Amino acid sequence: MKQRAKSFKDADDPYRSGERMGHFIGIAYDKCCGCKLCELSCSMLRSGKGISSPALSRIRVLRREPQGLDIPMVCLHCEDPPCMVCPADAMSQDQRGVVMINDDKCIGCKQCLLACPFGAISFNPEKGKVFKCDLCNGAPLCVRICNVAHPADKVLTYQKPEMFEKSIRTRAFERIANSVMQSRVELASKVKG
DSSP states (O other): OOOOOOOSTTSOOTTTTSOOSSOEEEEOGGGOOOOOHHHHHHHHHHHSSSOOOGGGOSSEEEEETTTTEEEEEOOOOOSSOTTOOOTTOOEEEOTTOOEEEOTTTOOOOOHHHHHOTTOOOEEETTTTEEEOOOGGGGOOHHHHHHHHHSTTTOOEEEEOGGGSOHHHHHHHHHHHHHHHHHHHHHHHHHHHO
């Protein structure tokens, strides 16, 4: 008997437990196929109109051509966030570890954007404010869409930080930061050249 594909509604849903925060989005970088469904779904949700606008997505899939890798980039809600340098005090971290931006306080100075080593903060020129992933109040749409589209791969997962040893997360953060910095250097050299 042919098994029907899971729909969005009947996919395994770790978000129903009520224990929604104190988690982060785990990424299996080596399994990403670059379909950008995570980016598309986030942009459609965040546009407020159901319109696809990748510039509004809180998750980005970066293509590293030399290595042939697609790397999903999203806020990692760091334990000691380097992005919390806002002179207007618009950045905060709640008791669950979620790093948030208060739109009412943001003055659009982009200091947090420059301080984030992962490139996880973006700027909306229409609003003149920065934005980043807020974990969709505990039910990240990007994770849900990815797991419905690619159930065997589990590229994006929503999990407790304790599931990873701190040293493993630290090494992953360092690899991502180095990759992002290398991309920025390459882009700067292309712009100058």
